[in-house]
Structure formats: structure tokens, C-alpha cells
Amino acid sequence: MAHLAGTDRSQLLLLPEAVDDYVGQxxxxxxxxxxVDGxxxxxxxxxxVQPKATGRPGYDPADLLKLYIYGYLNRVRSSRRLEAETHRNIEVIWLLRHLKPDFKTVADFRRDNRAAFKTVFRxxxxxCRQLDLFGRELVAVDGTxxxxxxxxxxxFTHTSLTRFIQEADEKLAGYMKRLDEGDADDDHTPGGGSGRGNGKLAEKIAAIQGKRDRQKALLGAMERTGAEQISLTDPDARAMARMTKVGVGYNIQLAVDVKHKLIAEQAVSNQVLDLGLLAExxxxxxxALGVDRIEAVADRGYFKIEDIEACEKAGITAYVPKPIRGPAVRDGFFSKEVFRYEPDRDVFVCPAGAVLSPRHFGKSRDNVKVDYTNRAACKACELKSRCTRTFRRVSRLENEAVLDxxxxxxxxxxxxxxxxxxxxEHPFGTIKQWMGQGAFLMRRLENVCGEFSLTALAYxxxxxxxLVGVPGMIAAVRP
Ligand code: SF4
Structure with missing residues (x-):
């Protein structure tokens, strides 16, 4: 039996007569x-938005916005590829009514309207609020x-530049010494003379010297501006660690409503850590959700007393687990969690049952810090080897009740x-894996903010x- 043969390409009326017939309801x-029309x-x-009275008619921003939303929904983000889709993709041909903007027009539109994409996202x-898709009770906040x-x-960071300059200086000193001594044996090739070897060594010295000077200039610029990092291709990007890997990128903050895992709010920054971004x-x-109070849960990376306090003041009930860290934990001693604080007496009770009283008042950032100790008890304590080397000091911030x-x-x-x-993790996984948007295409913070607004909108x-289906969504915008 023969395989399915398809239809003869030269047959007339092979296609339905209207493009609309290809696009299902x-x-x-x-x-x-x-x-977009709404x-x-x-x-x-x-x-x-308003066409010019004179000159060649331009494209309606509504059409270009439709093209971008379609592209971000379908893993097509580059302007050249979007242009290609306008020629060959029946859905895009339907959406743009056969309009075929060139890639430059498409790219310029994204750059010129970067701030407006956030409004479209909102x-x-x-x-979605009108469709009751948000629970509006609990949001999960996280960054990637x-x-x-x-x-x-x-x-480059200050440390990496300083280290490079130091290593370059050491290398240069070694090469100069060899040059002085005429000892360029390592650079000899079979049949070559020592003069040729010295020439190669001089080239190496010039290359290292050139690189060293460039790095020195970068270090000088950092010290002048007070910048902590310098990125040469995208000056706003920063090296930041996620899990165990360090990469250069932007910090994406999401607040996800837990009811249907929809993104309620998104922001892009070049802050290296999530610390301090919860309340904001x-x-x-x-x-965005139109509520006066909300609960917010985040991971340990957001544990910062000032931020938790700001949440309380703003009507946000925060849930952030406390990280187990500090010098005592690092040294293998009891963590602070095993010391019980008694607010009525303003004392800590330690694992040995001794009472630690406030002894020293100091400062930690903008907070008053109180140290609680009991030197006499520590001296004679049987648990001392598990607790401290000399005597144990337990610190508490004045406003630590917010953490309690x-x-x-x-x-x-x-x-x-x-x-x-x-x-x-659902939106992050979907955006990076399924939507293939693990890297930005544009440079500079304000551009990537616009780019990510399109990504979050598409998600x-x-x-x-x-959840609702296309007819239900259309009915919501065209009641
Ligand atoms: S060393 Fe001091 S603080 Fe630690 S358990 Fe013993 S008495 Fe308590």
C-alpha cells in the first residue's frame, strides 16, 4: 500500500479562500x-499612536504590540525572526492582516516602548482580577x-582586577628578569636563535603589559565612581550567584499569587542579592491586586529585619524562615535558636539553664543591639565545649520582636x-525551560525591564x- 501522498501543489483553490478560515475560534x-484592541x-x-498628518504612513503600534505578544508566547523574540514569521506564519499573517514590517521597525518599536510594556502587563x-483568577490572599516572592x-x-570586580594586576606584575617581573639575563630558552624553536626567543618574550611582555594597563584603568574608574562591578558589554549587568553558579545577569523579582500561580507583580533590578527586596x-x-493587606512568603534569602518590619507597617504578613548562620554556627557551637528568650524578664535562658542578662548595648546597622551574657555560669559549665571558647554572648536587636x-x-x-x-518555581521553570527565555536579548536595565514585562505578560x-479558554478570555475583554 502506498503512503499518503498529500495534494497536488499546483491544484487551484488548494487553500481556503479566506485566511480567517485557518485560525480556529x-x-x-x-x-x-x-x-490589544481593548x-x-x-x-x-x-x-x-496618532498617525502623522504627512509623510509615509507608519505601522500602528497596536499591530506591532500584537506581533510581540505573539512572539513571546511562541518563543520567537528576535526582531529578525519576527519579521520572518510575518512572511510564513499563517497565524501572524492573520494577526497582522498581511502587514510585513521589517526587522528594524520591529526592533525600534520594542526599544521605543520599553516602559509601556509594563503598563500592558498590569x-x-x-x-485576571476581573476573572477572579487571583486569590489575593497569599503571594510567593522569589528572585532568579x-x-x-x-x-x-x-x-570585573575590585577583587578580580586587583588579583589580575598583582599576578601580571609578578609575571612581568619574571619575564623582565629572563630578558635581562638573555635566558629565553623556553621560547626557542628548533633551529631558532636566542635573539628570536628574546623577540617572542618581548611580545609576551607587551601583551601582558597592555592587558594590565587596561585592567588598571578599569580599577581606577571603579575607585573614582565607587562602582562595585564593571561590565563591559552591558554596563548595567552584574555578576550574581544563584545556587552554586555565578553568572552575569539581572535579578528578576516575582510575586506570584498562589491560587493559580499567576504573576501579580514583576520587577527587574541589578541588585546582586534578594535581601531587602521583599517589602518593595x-x-x-x-x-496590583487591589488589596489593603496580604500575606507574603519568601525564602531565607529575604531574611532582613528592616524589611520584615517594613512589611508589617505596609500591611503585609511576612513568612520568611530564619537562616541558621553566624560565627557560633560556623564554629560548630549551639545556634541562637536553642537559647530561649523571655520577654517579661528580658533575659535568655541557655541550654544549661543559666540566665543570660543584658550587658552591652551596641549598634548593628541602624538597629540597637543588646548582648546577653553570664560569664560566671559559662566558667563552670559542663556544656561549654559545645557552646563557646570563653563565655557565650547572645545578641538581640531592639526591634527583634518583629522576628519573634x-x-x-x-x-x-x-x-x-x-x-x-x-x-x-512554576513561572520560573516555565519561563526558562518551556518558553526558552533564560537570557535577555537587549542591553541596559530599562530595556531588559521592558523585555521581561513581555515575558511575564506572555506567561x-x-x-x-x-484556565479560562480563549472564548472565555475574549468574552471578558469584549463583553
Ligand atoms: S557555656 Fe554559658 S551560655 Fe553556654 S550553655 Fe554553658 S552556661 Fe550556658
């Missing part, structure tokens, strides 16, 4: 069209690194940490369509 492009692009901050959050257009070799991210999520309250909440609701993991659209 449940095709996401129909929702993209309805959603936006007020002028208010959102898009440029060239408009979609409002739509997305690679920047900057190789690790083109990022959760407050923005609260505004959070610890009590967490003890009553340990499952909230699993909710965090299950919620926030939310896909998720909402899964």
Missing part, C-alpha cells in the same frame, strides 16, 4: 487581537537570575513554605488561557 491569536495605547505610553493583571548580554570574562515587591503586588512574631506564625503554618516553592496569558 479557540486560537490564542484571537485573544491577542481582542486584548487597550488605550496612548494612555499606556506607546509612541506614535492591564492584563487587572483583567536571567543572563545578560555580557560574558563572564567581560565583568510585596507592596507592589498588593497594589514571624517565627510564631511560621511555627503555626509550616506548610506555607511548600506553597511558596510550588507556586513560584500570564498562557496560564489564563489554560
Amino acid at each position: 479557540d486560537n490564542p491569536v484571537r485573544f491577542i487581537e481582542a486584548f 487597550l488605550d495605547l496612548g494612555t499606556a505610553g506607546f509612541v506614535r 492591564e492584563f493583571v487587572v483583567l 537570575r536571567i543572563k545578560a548580554v555580557n560574558n563572564k570574562n567581560r565583568n 515587591t510585596a507592596t507592589a503586588a498588593m497594589e 512574631r514571624m517565627a510564631a506564625r511560621l511555627a503555626l503554618r509550616p506548610g506555607v513554605l511548600d506553597e511558596r516553592r510550588n507556586s513560584v 500570564n496569558i498562557r496560564r489564563a488561557i489554560t
